[in-house]
Amino acid sequence: MGKITAGSFGRARQPASVSLYRSWRPKTFAELVGQDAVVKTLTSAITKGRLAHAYLFSGPRGSGKTSAAKILARCINCVHGPTAEPDNTCENCLAILEGRALDVLEIDAASNRGIDEIRELREKVKFAPSTMRRKVYIIDEAHMLTREGANAFLKTLEEPPEHVVFIMATTEPEKLPVTVLSRCQRYSFRRIAIPVMLERLRHIAAAEGFTFTEEALGQIAYRADGGLRDALTMLEQAAAFGDGQVDAETVAAAFGQSTREWARSLVQAVCDADAAAALDAVSGASDAGAEMVNLMREVISSLRQLLVARLNPEVLASELAPEDARWAAEHAEGVPQGRLVRGLKLLADAMADARRSGLPRLELEVAMLRLLLAADEAPAAKPEPHAAPAPPKPEPRLPAPAQASPPPPAPAPAPAAGEPSVQKVLGIWEQVRARVAERSAPVNGMLAAAEPRSVSGGVLTLEFTNTIAADAVRDNAPLVEEALLDLLSVPLKVSIHVQKRAPAAHGASGGAGRAPSIREDGSDLLDYAFKKFST
Template identity: 40%
Template sequence: MAYQALYRVWRPQRFEDMIGQEVITRTLKNAITTNQISHAYLFAGPRGTGKTSAAKIFAKAINCHHQTDGEPCNECETCKAITEGTLNDVIEIDAASNNGVEEIRDIRDKVKYAPTVADYKVYIIDEVHMLSTGAFNALLKTLEEPPANVIFILATTEPHKIPATIISRTQRFDFKRIAANDSYARMTYILDQKGVTYDEQAVKVIAKAAEGGMRDALSILDQALSFGDNEITLDNALLVTGSVTHELLATYVQQVLAGDTKAALATLQSVLEAGKDAERFTEDVISYARDLLLYQQAPQLVEEAEMGSVSDDFQALAKQTPAQTMYAMINELNAIQQQMRFTTHPDVYLEILTIKLAEIGRQVGAAQPAAPTAAASAAPQAAASSTELTSLQHEVDQLRNTVKQLEQAPVAAKPAAAKPRTTKAAPVKEVNLAKIYPVLGSATREKLNQLQEVWPDLLDTLSITQRAVMKVSQPVAAADSGVIVAFDYSFLYQRATTDHELTDALENGLDRMIGTALPVVFVPKDEWPTIRKNYLTDHREELQNNAESPEPTKPAPNPVVTKAEELFGKDVVDVKND
């Protein structure tokens, strides 16, 4: 038999074999075991995340007479026929090449016939977003009310191109990108089964280069196996993926941060001479700068993404590099990356990029020597002459006299000196209280409990970058008018408030999970207690007016306490300040 690619040989045949889609597989298995099967499903997500595989497994499970806990047996004739693609009742259609009205009309005419062998006739339409407008209209009525024992499974990588009238007639499942850890575990399992020797660091490089696609990861692994004669080494993995070693990347970043343009250009030249892809190199530098920035605020996020391989040099560089420098570097990298897409000389852009990054590094280096200079001059200052000491003492005396004069001045002149105290409220002004207070006015504990239950599943629907930002957040108040989310780190709070795509993704996810697209408002966790206390204080009279009259035999409840219990529950929490 001819050689088959790894992603075909190791295609999942059971739900438990699928990687990184636990929420979806559990939902589908429960639907099968409880016989709550819908007539139409929409599987959306990035390429290589298991959409078509899940559709075939689902088709086998609903037609298998020996399935257990929603899993097909893969041993009966029906399961084998579906696996081999020879069962006439499971029809797989590529919408990219069959996107006309006539093809869909043919489906509409044949769908009324009962299945011949299986219990259900299943239509799997891959890349369904490629259908024409007329084809979608032809499919609409059949998709809404198909005959009995007919199921449609639509798969797409671009769900925004599908008409809302189609989406509303399906159960939608959003497949997420597969984490590098999960890809690494799957590839090592396959290599162990094949008896291939491999370098763990090389497999990690492939897992990160796949960018969340399991099929891409196995394709790169297949290529590395062919290149290395059934052996996976780090050098082979770097050559196949076009990546550079972590050490070389760290050297380049250290050189540009130090402002050493000549050394950085020499390092870049060695990268290009090794045949590395220019765009891939830019992506690696952006990823490295992003990791440095995140490590300053949330080290555990970087350690998880790097699968525990965070070097001492990286930690030291993250501590000594200001965040503003990383902002400037990422902006410059992003601008050059956009320009490189339309050029035939990417090496020129990389050289320009290196010079610009080195200039940013020199600007930082010019600002930092102030601290060493102060430390170096500590000894001469200790041996200052008596004349300098006398001069300093005279200045201190003058300052004391000035303070006494201010204290004896009329009271009307003092408010000007007291004004700077209002700066204490400056951090709170960054929070949009106009959106927070209406939510607090109608917030309930029941709504907050509902949000906290679906919060982990909601984060699973986000992209890798969005999930990294939201991982250190949690809902702290919720109502029918919105939800308030607190962030552990102010840096991630600032980033989330300016990311409109993240807000849209959260609101759309809530719409799918609880049936309501609640507006999402962000707050820093350290400011949340103050905001909550200020709200209860400022609205004390309003809460008293809205409170119901108590029974004569019972003492009147405190409306502020009652509102606080509605918002945050009756549990007593002992807060200890550090």
């Protein structure tokens, strides 16, 4: 990654109306920051004389794709080339830099995407270059080509004249036909890492004479989301707003309140398990006009960073500014890993629910309360002042035979500290079934025959009177356990108990072919269907 002096080309911009990102556009591969792998490969290919006839540069916006294409065009057509280091002073290089080269054409595929434009291009490539070594066609936004246009381009792309080089740039390579991709050498451009972007912003801001703070540059770098062009545009706008002064207040006034500070407050509340602080942060963000969905996205990103800091802190070095990486490493050790994982899942669900409900603030608040009150919920529960009523017994359906029936299960023991009672499980049982139904409707149907009987030692006992339903739920117990964990915030294992019913007395039902009455739990219907279809 090459260093750029203040006098290299930043001071070379003549017209005052030229944007900052255009005047500081890199002119050599050494000045192309953050793309070391691409630079190394292209430089080696040029040095060894192994130029391809078609290139595809793909990557996020503002990562240097078009700049690299123009540098490559100068490398090919420099008077002293082909060379990996164009001098940018010869007539050919100056013509390309000033946009007046007849043999280097930049085409916007978004407005020249049809088959007629491609046919015209096919006719033009036949002619030899007028003054330069090769004709270079830079096709920007290549994914915007129509299917017909791309198909018409295939033969020319596969076997172009020797004097033609195609360089296509796109942010969405997956939209290009496979037949186009297979005919190009593909180079993937990466997002610009935060430390690299900060170093670049410092250099340019100092060279332009701006007065800036590190906090302001950090806010700009995070807002740019890996795009250096976006960062330079925001730097120029903030400097214009602050009359050359770029600080945190100027950035906030120019682009609106950032959600990063509110997200930091929410993450701090998660670290401290402070539900009240979390609600205060959500309220403050809402009053400041922050977009709640963006805030949820920022909190998810911050929780992920804490989780990564626990597992592999080195990964954060390329994602965060040094002070933010230190903050994440310091706070990650004090947060249980399970709380971070659960927070990620709850907030991801809240984002999805917010799109459906249209109440993003409510979804965020509920998610934070479910996350932070989970640890307090069970210990806070106190025994009822009066004895809990015994579970209702199933109504007798048929007279019992003379022989003794199996003894009923022992009464549910009192729950241990931090363990939900069976009454609490009964209160949310319909929600458990709804969660299971989202994953497997058949298992939910079998749960209709289940009745929660007891909770003891982290085990929930479900009682069945039908062996088919019991076996089906036993095989899919993880679905039920996951739903219980989501709703109770306490891990419970599921144990299946089958309560066998006594056989019916002969003649009591009034006919063997007549279906018995169907209980609400559906168990009689399962027995009846099994008997009918197994005979």
